[in-house]
Amino acid sequence: MPLIACPACGHQISIEAVACPQCGHPNRPAPPSPAPQTGPKCCLCPAPATTRCQGCNMFCCPRHVQSIYVQHNQGGANELRCPSCYESAMNWKIFGFVFAAIVAVIMLALITGIASR
Known part of the structure; x- marks a missing residue:
């Protein structure tokens, strides 16, 4: 096994030694510290994101997502949904209810108009 001189005391040590047995000087460089986990951040705050908005695919933390029932085909x-997509979905729900109410009133008016003739 090859030997090298310890950079601190000059004592001959093995290249496989973790530290010099004479003075304790480390023989190997310290392993690099692991990098901090850098994942996606929330679109509204610096908290780590745990989910995506299902409307716009923005990353959000649990504090900034809201569940809403959305009609599909x-x-x-x-x-x-993130706050902006949640608000948009709520507006569409309100629009749908208002539209249904207007259609119901028109239908009722047509039915009562026909019945009175």
């Missing part, structure tokens, strides 16, 4: 599902 043949049904619907609860989705996690």
Whole structure:
């Protein structure tokens, strides 16, 4: 096994030695410290994101997502939405209810108009 001189005391040590047995000087460089985990950050705060908004795919933390039932083609599902997408989905829900109410009033007016003739 090859020997090298210790940089601190000059004593001959093995290249496999972790430290010099004479003075304790480390023979190997310290392993690099692991880099901090850098994952996605929330779109609204510096907290780590744990989910994506299902409307716009922005990363969000649990504090900034809200669940809302969203109608799809043949049904619907609860989705996690960021505040802006949640507000948009709520506006569409309100629009749908208002539209249905207007259609119901028109239908009722037509039915009562036909019945009174």
